[in-house]
């Protein structure tokens with residue numbers, strides 16, 4: 042067993058990172074780990090951090106390995122942001138931390154998960170830190186692609202790129218690590234299109250599988266404008282409920298912790314000067330809920346895209362494995378009822394909805410326009 046076991050389907054990247062962790066001569070102070078969503082960027086960064094701290098190159102069971110992977114190692118800091126960009130103060134704080142020698146570990150490792158979410162001004166603060174790093178500090182920057190990071194940072198970091206792992210590798214991970222049944226693991230890896238996090242959720246959570254199936258079934262059975270409007274409303278409702286379920290516990294815990302730190306039992310007894318802090322938290326939580334709802338909707342739209350991609354594959358008679366093995370019947374019917382051109386237009390409508398939701402158009406409006414475009418055309 043080793044910390045690299047969970048970095049699936051990335052043999053090339055792993056061999057580079059592994060060598061760097063074992064040979065100080067192959068080590069660099071700033072790394073840029075890139076790969077499409079779900080390829081396991083943060084997973085790879087954590088495994089690398091553990092291998093750097095471990096005295097046996099990432100054995101997977103020592104104190105250094107387990108605490109790094111669990112996110113509690115004193116010398117490994119992992120930061121991500123749910124905001125559009127990191128604030129300059131957040132990055133300054135990290136730069137300050139980077140100046141300190143490791144407390145007990147071999148390296149001070151800072152993992153910046155959304156290195157693409159930075160304004161140019163903030164990037165410049167980070168750049169200075171990367172240019173003159175203390176001898177025991179390592180920065181691991183993660184982003185979807187090198188182009189997402191400003192060129193000055195890109196050129197000073199060593200790049201490692203991850204690929205979309207093969208479906209078989211993801212399915213094997215779900216079986217070995219999570220004990221999923223092979224058929225469930227295979228269907229989940231396919232449905233998630235090798236996105237490891239999504240595949241794991243689908244394999245573990247029957248409700249997530251049901252929601253996904255429901256999304257596809259709803260869309261595939263739209264017959265007219267009335268169905269389309271109802272389907273759009275239901276898709277938005279499901280996304281809202283799912284986002285709420287995902288954030289509710291955390292919101293409550295944060296609120297309790299904040300009130301406790303302010304020395305109050307509830308917000309009413311707070312002096313007005315402190316109430317602003319509670320309001321700030323509420324605003325942050327509201328923003329996070331909005332973002333979670335949009336993320337869930339986007340995922341539903343990606344699922345829909347995969348359904349029509351299967352339809353197109355079928356219409357063109359291409360020799361490619363379907364993504365949605367459980368929806369063969371709907372795929373065949375949709376393929377029969379329309380032309381490849383219509384399928385492409387529907388996929389465009391789904392893509393358009395994704396762009397609009399990302400651009401802050403009211404989700405219901407964007408979903409309605411899309412659902413109307415999905416109905417059978419004469």
Ligand SMILES: [Zn+2]
Pocket residue numbers: 095096097098099100101102103104105106107
């Ligand atoms: Zn170890």
